[in-house]
Amino acid sequence: MGMIAGKRYYGEEANDWEEARQFRQVLEDASTLASGSRLKDFFPWLRFLDFMLVSRRLKAVVRERNAFSQRFIDEIRKGVGAQKKKTMVGDLLGLQDREPGEYTDALIRSLSLSLLQAGTDTSSNTIEWAMSLLLNNPHALAKARDEIDVVVGRDRLVEEADIPDLPYLRAIINETLRLYPVVPLDVPHESAIECFIDGYKIPRGTMLLINIYAIHRDPNIWKDPTEFRPERFENGKAERLCLLPFGIGRRKCPGEGLAIRMIALALGTLIQCFEWERIGTQEVEMTEGAGIVMAKAVRLDAMYRPRPDMVPLLVGL
Ligand code: HEM
Incomplete structure (x- = not known):
């Protein structure tokens, strides 16, 4: 907005x-x-x-x-x-x-609403999935915090310019989008003309749904696909693998760059400024809800407190 x-x-x-x-x-x-x-x-x-x-x-x-x-x-x-x-x-x-x-006003309304509708829940749900995964994997949370402490320090907040120097944070975002792509069936597409794919005739106007969720968990593509392992994305290791949370081709999400920057900034700041704990000993529930944008079925509840070193900075904000 x-x-x-x-x-x-x-x-x-x-x-x-x-x-x-x-x-x-x-x-x-x-x-x-x-x-x-x-x-x-x-x-x-x-x-x-x-x-x-x-x-x-x-x-x-x-x-x-x-x-x-x-x-x-x-x-x-x-x-x-x-x-x-x-x-x-x-x-x-x-x-x-x-x-x-x-x-026209109609065009301006459409452009504004498309961006608001497409950019809001997608980003906020990804942050919630990422925090949930980190709470269930405290070693990854600690590693991300160490990276931020070394690169950014504790005298200032994470900034956009820091993101390229935080590869582990970026790997966490990729791994979150792999396991919980928030648009799991992509947006429905339709064949503009009749075509043949693998010998099948696809009539004009056929609805195409791409199961991104299944592709991201395909054991033929990903080793131990259901495990949360951001390391698989470190040093460009997974570059050629099929990661498509933003879709593919000409209608691919135009907000990808903005989304990654916003998610990295929000998640980086949450990790940098607060200590996080699960409520109780149980793992955070990770069931997926229904809908075109995939939210958690049970919203995340977690305990947090400011990191003592960050208090002066937070008070001064
Ligand atoms: C984690 C964040 C996001 C994810 C996973 C995501 C994913 C997607 C996907 C899968 C599509 C459909 C692509 C296709 O048709 O194949 C899409 C479309 C779109 N996204 Fe995103 N998106 C995200 C954030 C954003 C943001 C922040 C914006 C802009 C503020 C945005 C704007 C759009 C728009 C305008 C379209 C429609 C493009 C078209 O139909 O040509 N998205 N997004």
Whole structure:
């Protein structure tokens, strides 16, 4: 939201709590409704019932989503308050002045909503999976913390420029995305033309789902595939293996670079600043929930306390 519309919905500088709540609700409703199978996929003759059950709700959510994004577009157009800073919507409105037929409000709404919908849950769920894996593998957590202490020290927080010098942190993110790719079946694709694959005729318009989750756990590709072992990614060892949490080809996720940087910064800061422990002796539950974006079935609860050396820095923030 910061980059798109100059807004902040979390932390002390949050702009408006009611708006923040709406933002979360709109994204959650849209992803819940867009996830999973529909009755008409299995029983096409029940199309009418499906319409009654889902399509009407989906249309209502789309209306809400559009109204929500139109509000921040209008605010930026009027130059209200904090919205005067440089934002993606601001730049697009600048282009609209020059080419109104091309850069319509509908286009600006779609671009903003695609980025918000695609970039929010994916990144936050990956951080939650990573923290859960680290709590179940304390040796990896300790190794990541040692790396951060050597490279960054304890006088300042991890910064974007540090990420290339933190290869173990990067390996943890890769290993998390391998075991728990948050878009496990990729986004549905459709064949644009009739084609033949391995002797099978694929008609035009066939839906293609890619089981990224299964590919990432294929024992023919990965040694001990169900084990959490970030070391397999150290020194470019797994470069040629089939890691595709962001999809593949021309429609591959355009947010990959941003996602890796945001996840590395958030995870790196959590590791650098806090001591983490599981609640009780049980391992963190790792069952996957359903949905187009794969969240944990049971949300992570953990104990944490500031690392004594980091307290002065945290107090000064
Ligand atoms: C861990 C984080 C993320 C993962 C695992 C992820 C994964 C994916 C996947 C699998 C796709 C579908 C690619 C395909 O069609 O084959 C996708 C599409 C997309 N992602 Fe991401 N994504 C992440 C973060 C982000 C972020 C941070 C943004 C931007 C802010 C973003 C923006 C998009 C957009 C706009 C698309 C649609 C692209 C298109 O249809 O052409 N994603 N992402």
